[in-house]
């Protein structure tokens with residue numbers, strides 16, 4: 001658990017076949033919260049939700065890949081909440097059973113239909129907190145990041161020391177680099193980065209050291 005702002009609590013739960021991070025974000029005063037991604041093992045996510053006594057108002061995906069969506073069906077039922085994704089990832093979302101079969105040889109049920117869409121500039125209210133949606137295409141056409149006071153949830157767009165792959169359907173390396181350089185790297189240096197896989201990092205660290213997009217990185221030499 002990390003206390004990021006005065007009221008913002010972030011819990012990371014690593015779940016599913018690809019060790020995907022699901023984040024529970026809550027307002028410590030109102031005990032309202034949301035989930036960012038739900039990549040499997042719904043009971044593990046639920047136990048953290050219950051530990052905090054938090055009322056989850058929605059599940060927000062960073063993008064539609066199967067490893068971020070596997071537990072959504074169970075959780076929207078258990079938590080009686082809605083779930084949202086960027087409209088440009090609807091096709092990728094509908095292909096999750098095919099992709100899971102192709103990449104890991106596992107059979108998964110189709111995801112439920114989203115209750116609504118999120119887009120650039122949307123503001124999500126979580127109790128007294130606000131998260132802003134930024135559209136960061138590249139890993140997928142509908143990839144988004146969620147910006148809170150002091151931190152950003154980057155899905156598979158930016159990792160500690162790496163960037164998202166662009167060889168899957170809908171991936172676009174130029175867009176990915178542009179999303180990171182123009183949108184994520186314009187956030188304050190001291191913002192904590194919570195990626196979809198692996199440990200957290202900071203904007204400052206990735207700007208300086210990321211081997212792809214950092215100073216002198218592979219994609220900064222042109």
Ligand SMILES: [Zn+2]
Pocket residue numbers: 063065139156
């Ligand atoms: Zn992905």
Ligand SMILES: [Zn+2]
Pocket residue numbers: 018020065067068156196197
């Ligand atoms: Zn992923």
